[in-house]
Amino acid sequence: MANHLRFIGRTVMVQNGNVEAAYGALNRILSHDGIIDDVKRRRYYEKPCRRRQRLAYEACRRVYNAEMARKLAFVSRKNRQDPWLGC
Amino acid sequence: MPRDGRRHLSSQRPSCLAVTWPPPPPPPPRTARATEGRRGRAMSAALAVARQRLLGAARGGYNAALRHGIQTGVQRLQDLTEKVAAKETESQSLTDLGPLILQRNSMRWDGKTYEEIPIAHIKATYNNTHIQVVSFDNMPFARTSCGTEGFQNAKKGTAIAAQTAGIAAAVKARGKGVFHVRVMVKGLGPGRKAAIKGLTMGGLEVISITDNTPVPHNGCRPRKARRM
Numbered sequence: 001m002a003n004h005l006r007f008i009g010r011t012v013m014v015q016n017g018n019v020e021a022a023y024g025a026l027n028r029i030l031s032h033d034g035i036i037d038d039v040k041r042r043r044y045y046e047k048p049c050r051r052r053q054r055l056a057y058e059a060c061r062r063v064y065n066a067e068m069a070r071k072l073a074f075v076s077r078k079n080r081q082d083p084w085l086g087c
Numbered sequence: 088m089p090r091d092g093r094r095h096l097s098s099q100r101p102s103c104l105a106v107t108w109p110p111p112p113p114p115p116p117r118t119a120r121a122t123e124g125r126r127g128r129a130m131s132a133a134l135a136v137a138r139q140r141l142l143g144a145a146r147g148g149y150n151a152a153l154r155h156g157i158q159t160g161v162q163r164l165q166d167l168t169e170k171v172a173a174k175e176t177e178s179q180s181l182t183d184l185g186p187l188i189l190q191r192n193s194m195r196w197d198g199k200t201y202e203e204i205p206i207a208h209i210k211a212t213y214n215n216t217h218i219q220v221v222s223f224d225n226m227p228f229a230r231t232s233c234g235t236e237g238f239q240n241a242k243k244g245t246a247i248a249a250q251t252a253g254i255a256a257a258v259k260a261r262g263k264g265v266f267h268v269r270v271m272v273k274g275l276g277p278g279r280k281a282a283i284k285g286l287t288m289g290g291l292e293v294i295s296i297t298d299n300t301p302v303p304h305n306g307c308r309p310r311k312a313r314r315m
Contacts, residue, residue: 007201007269010298013187019293023280026296039275039300044312053116064112 010035196267196294204294207256207268209282214241216249216278218286220260220268229259233278249278253285261290269295
């Protein structure tokens with residue numbers, strides 16, 4: 001951050017004196033960009049073998065969660081054509 | 088001729104309704120304490136098996152997924168448009184902050200521009216929290232930490248200690264004529280949020296919060312992982 005202009009990146013202005021909301025917004029932005037996870041992970045060194053395992057696990061988890069969400073969205077559909085129309 | 092609607096529907100049942108889909112996720116990787124040795128090899132074997140199952144199931148369900156994909160394609164388009172509409176409303180609330188940053192040049196606090204307002208640096212480590220209030224040209228106003236407030240050892244690394252330090256720093260800065268302050272937070276410690284709250288409770292008005300946590304682009308190697 002020393003090479004960039006200060007108070008432009010990772011900055012949230014406080015609106016109407018609501019410091020809690022501003023801090024929450026900042027936290028949400030940082031976690032959404034993955035900075036908080038990155039800082040936590042860099043506290044201790046992560047060996048390359050651990051890192052490969054973690055990336056593989058996260059990829060599998062992402063696929064699983066996407067498929068499960070798709071399944072749930074399919075199963076919980078409400079607006080569809082009446083299959084027994086006319087009978 | 089009986090209606091074969093029922094037979095027709097069951098043959099079209101998509102594979103994703105089957106009980107075996109999606110296959111259970113692989114177990115998370117073990118932490119440093121238990122991964123070495125025999126258990127490590129068994130864990131990696133289980134992970135490989137899970138991955139093969141995932142790939143095999145994906146290949147088998149491809150044809151059914153094709154038919155199913157055409158059916159849900161229209162629905163996905165609808166979902167996409169809904170999500171885009173929701174994101175637009177979300178981004179509207181976020182971009183309200185955007186123009187606020189751009190309008191910052193025209194906003195004044197006690198007649199001062201944003202660049203002239205003092206800065207409160209908060210360094211929130213895991214064991215302590217330091218707060219220093221500085222003017223825009225780095226002239227110091229107040230410096231407190233959990234240690235200067237009388238806390239010792241483990242008690243310094245708490246939110247209450249950080250809040251006390253924040254109140255003390257705010258009172259000292261107020262005595263030197265500081266009313267508005269822009270906060271720069273460094274580190275992810277327990278006192279990160281509590282110190283800002285302490286500054287507000289002590290009477291300073293926070294106008295912006297910046298995160299200055301140092302993120303190396305793979306610079307120095309951190310210490311080795313703890314085995315507890």
